[in-house]
Amino acid sequence: MDQSYGLWESEMSISHVILGLLDQKPMSGYALKKQISDVPFFYSTGNNNQIYKALIDLHHKGFAEATVQQKERGASSKVYSITPAGRLELQSWVGSPPEVSEFYSAFHQHLAFANVLYEQQLEELFQAYEEEVRTQIAVAKELHKRFVNLGASATEPQLRLRNRCWESILQHRLQTYELELDWLKSTRQSLLAPETEKKKRG
Amino acid sequence: MDQSYGLWESEMSISHVILGLLDQKPMSGYALKKQISDVPFFYSTGNNNQIYKALIDLHHKGFAEATVQQKERGASSKVYSITPAGRLELQSWVGSPPEVSEFYSAFHQHLAFANVLYEQQLEELFQAYEEEVRTQIAVAKELHKRFVNLGASATEPQLRLRNRCWESILQHRLQTYELELDWLKSTRQSLLAPETEKKKRG
DNA sequence: CGTTACATGTAACGTGTTACATGATTCC
């Protein structure tokens, strides 16, 4: 009762994502794992350890219930569903504004020490990284397209709202990658072009 | 010799950031800690544990040397400097293109389950989060401005290049937050405005 | 004389990752 597990004030996003998915429909840990690792903006690989621990925790806190499904087809599984308390917790979490996430870029860390490179190495770094960003953009575009095709056909308003949110999120991810590409191109020019003016080239 | 510590193939960014800073000038762990936590795009809080462990590791690998400065002024400190091997390692790391970092947004996770909220709660979520993003933008602008003032006066080309890189990085961070604000505004409109058309409002 | 800054480290804790262990069923 007074256990105070330390967690749960903080982010604990995976548990909440699980709660959100269970709110849509009851599922087994295995099914959750697949969905979580499939949807990129859940930002989790959805590995076993995490999921099963979180499910035990959610059950422990009274936010989810398990009903054992014995050998219907395939191996026996525990199907979890959300409880009324879980639904309240979910609502409270979704409605509480999160902190602005620090935008993390490994490329920034490299570029911060670009002065140790020769001009040609820097050029190659930019080229290789730009290619990777282009690949990411292609992936994000594909995902966005697939989702638009799949999600537009919702009838009930709850699902329509969810679909529009998901589409917006995918769109924002795509926009962010596109901004990064634009920034890369202009930065590369501004760093490399002016040097050639006064280098032993002409 | 055949120790194979497991690390060092992967990112290990903090060690490399330390190496990059030591390349600029020899420093103590304490000084490194301060710089690393001050520069936002090193993406580390620079806590003790990390720094001192990394320094021991760098020394262990022959990438950094320590010279003990006994009681000159203040407490005695170990001043680390980069070795030739460390300089090679740094160059190799900076020049190797990193993977595109996953863009992480806690807000996305919340928005993904926006269907559990009432319209007004969603409105409030957007409002509160937008305010936070605005604050971040102000911070990023201030940082960018401070750096431009401070960094423009470099004379040697190495430092000029470094400064231009840092400015670009800060600019990209600012652009990313600004994109997020634009996206928030348009998403909020598209999610909330069309609903009012067919709600019990008129 | 107390607080702040300098300075180095350790310990406990939470959490994520990879890999392992186990076992049933379906498809070829």
Next chain:
DNA sequence: GGAATCATGTAACACGTTACATGTAACG
């Protein structure tokens, strides 16, 4: 019979965070 999929879990490991422990020296 072997591979793939469904299904649940544990163990070892890496890493980051917070807090703790210790001590000097300058500032007011």
